Amino acid sequence: MKTTFFTPLVARLTIAASLFCLADGHAATLVNNVKGYTLDEAGKRISFTNMVIEEGKVLALDVQPDNHHIDEVIDGEGKVMLPGLIDAHGHLLGLGANLLEVNLRDSKSAKHAASMVADYAFANTTQDWITGRGWNQELWSDRAFPRAQDLDNVVSDRPVFLTRVDGHAAWVNSKAMALAGITKDTPSPVGGEILKDSDGNPTGVFIDNAAALIEAYLPSASSEIYEQQLHAAGEHLLANGVTAMHDAGVNREVYDFYLKEAVEGDLPVRIYAMISATDPDLKTLLANGPIRDKEDFLSIRSVKAYGDGALGSRGAALLSPYSDAPHQHGLLLTQPQDMAPLFTTVIGAGFQLNYHAIGDKANHVALNEFEKTFAAIGGSELRNRIEHAQVIAPEDLARFAELDVLPSMQPTHATSDKNMAEDRIGKDRMKGAYAWQTLLESGIPLPLGSDFPVELANPFYGLHAAVTRQDRDNQPVKGWYAHEALTIEQAFKGFTLDAAYAGHMEDTLGTLTPGKWADFILVDQDIFNIDEKDIWKTQVQATYIAGKNVYSK
Template sequence: MRQKLVFLLLLFAGFSASAATFVTNVKGYTLDNDGTLISFSSLLIKDGKVQALDPDSQPDDVEVVDGQGKYMLPGLIDAHGHLLGLGDNLLKVDLRETTSEKDAARAVSEYALGKVDVNWITGRGWNQELWSDRAFPQKTSLDKLNIDKPIWLIRVDGHAGWANSKALAIAGIDKSTKDPEGGEIIRDAQGNPTGVLIDNAMGMVEKHMPSESAQVMEAQLRAAGEHLLSQGITSMHDAGVGHNVYTFYLAKAVAETLPLRVYAMVSATDPQLGSILERGKVIDPDGMLVIRSVKAYGDGALGSRGAALLEPYSDAKHQHGLLLTAQEDMPGLFNDVIAAGFQLNYHAIGDKANRLALDQFEKTFSDVGGKALRNRIEHAQVIAIDDLPRFAALGVLPSMQPTHATSDKNMAEDRVGKERIKGAYAWQTLIDSGVRVPLGSDFPVELANPFYGLHAAVTRQDRDNQPVEGWYPEEALTVEQAFRGFTLDAAYAAHMEDEIGTLTPGKWADFILIDQDIFAIPAEDIWKTQVLQTWIAGKAVFEGNKK
């Protein structure tokens, strides 16, 4: 589908100074400030903000926009993604659809043909769980391509990398190299590196790669911004940025050229974290950039068996996963971040990582306070049954990604077994316990389209409608609950519920027009929704195919 992009960054200058706009003839839905779903047919915008829903009469001296009977929703918020990572993914070789190791190598070869001017061949998206042999790939299949450049290909979840021999040699990785703490070098029967590096071992290669220039980040931001606006996403939470990206975002905010709203989490591993905390929160008055949180890293991913489990993996009895932050380092990290008034967002996928995080939050709240900061556990994927009620009790938000469940359903139970799976991807159980559940996609790990996430949350099915009854359907959400997760509760998780997340008077007029009524159609069709227009602060920033 060819689309006309209205993506002029200059549109964002002067967001707060504009004439009134009256959007009529829509079938609109929003939550009110209490979270109740309401409908409306017209929207009055002034100075970039919602002034009224369904005013009694058409105001004078306004620009009238005919919504042509289309469906209006608040701009959707992705509560966990990687903005420049998405842009990088869009600009590099994409291995998401590859069907085998050989197929992935072929895609690399085709991509490399036109890249004579690059020093490294990079890509992302391979997933051995979708290949027939379900085995990790080998450096030899890349070496056979005869590409005289280092090759580095990141697994779809970002927790493993696949290198050719040249990249391993640059990193100094051979048979005698020891595994780093929190990482693993996959080896063959003779102890030789196979080319796959897990979690912290990835840094052994990545530290030798060229640093990204401002020009590269500009290209990544533009590619990601165009894509997200076309998907109806007007705000996203960027889960882990280093100091270079931090300063890049500050410059873009000052220049008023951020393409969408960014709630950035500073990476806990960045050497300059202390100085960033000392500098304090960054809160743009136009709400385009907010930096008041830190992303920390508890464990790896389930697919690469890096998620930290209390008991061994059901399909690998000698493995418990990896802790990327040592347990003894957690008190200092939690206390320092929370005492500085920053929200702490802790990546935890396995039940051990989740329990350690909950334990440490409880201890830190007792020692230094900070419970009101709306601290989060990112992913909260596999949780011991006894730990599920602790999120609500501690006020820790489980920030979850519905499409992870439908992507993982073919391997998750293999990894953790029939008992532990009862506490996995437990969205409805968590909501019933009284905690808000902000939702996202974890793009580029998953596709960014939020309607894929809404569909997965409601049906517990993939886009082929499998399994027929849904995968553990008792944990499915209602459409309204899922909608809230991508709007009001995502805004709440960023301390922005007074500014965005609903189309109620006083909030920014961030909205989308779509082609079907997600509250009336069969749930199996939600993922087919097309975005026709995207608006931020009362300005059109994307226009798609007219229907």
């Protein structure tokens, strides 16, 4: 299918013929005195000491300056140069929102989290709703889900809506439930669960699709709010060396917002956006065709679908019951009868389908549906993906390579989940869990990301977790199921070339080789020649996109 360069939008947005033209003509820039690393097109690591940039793209590496007309010289001061890192799965505006609302990631208990909410509410008296994200009961001493009463004790006059760290549960106060009309008689929706106490009263925690019962009453996001979120997230990513990201699930409003920002040249990082499969306008957006702007700041040619929930909230769909909750199998968010029409619609439109699947059942049914769809209408060449692919039945591991379905994985999920994953699924099922090396050895590329704001956005945390299978306190000492660890070269490829490939962007992104965009970072240490335990400590000194400095420390 031919990719459209914004032409579906001509009726709504006037796009000048000079869109994204470079103002500085053919001026060449030399970046010298660097310890540079990149991959070649075969994925082999190469090193260099200087780079020439022309019209925002790499012209050559390791040149004799006298052989080129150089208009500007950037002294790298001996720092390490790497390609700009690509996060293959994140939530851009979600990160921005997280940076602008109460952050509960460091809460020690439900009471502590509630006190953080109280402090935020006191400092933001004009907000009609108090929102936040980051709580994780698995890190609290009692490991128990919080309750509405915890919040009622500190904020009772305004509704409170707090998203769990994984985005698959919400904790609310009584005011929020009252506004939404939630009572003991409210049934749990398909694909969701309202947690209730022994008397049948809602406790204040809503799992997966049940959270939508409350979300429907949240204030609608405005373009102004999107702007604030976009630029807060952009500044954060650039400071951490991320120059491109795959936005895993955008609705029609965000789709239009990104198009507007791209036309105005105001996107801070490169975005590969996945349309949300649940958006009512999905077929209309598919009919627009793939979109890719000429400067590669925005590409839209994929759809994010939702298979199940998360392991921490026991929403991940499992083939057998949870080991620590024998009455639970998790939740399928897309029902089996709806899968075939969805796969046929998306893949039939020539769009890549990226299917969220964490539990072994969700992964199994997704692989089955991909296989059936390919046999019926083709589409395996679209580089379809399973997002997360965390717990896989061992017999399904080889099917990713057999079907050319990419496992898009997030290394810090393993180090965050190590304290509860085996409790949830038992030791036997761990054979197919967080199986990075096994999948890579099967012959399939392994795009890596962070799933921010579920995890922190710093890609060096992901590189460290991928290589060590340890948290940043070096635990466990020998690594968690360390046989599935990656080498630093494999992990680096996951955050560069494999991520670019997963977004159909390897022709212009992912490496610092001639003809590709000069997206690069300067960092303070050589990640290929240091103790692996120190990779996460890497600090970004400067970030460049298309040869232009967009962040300096």
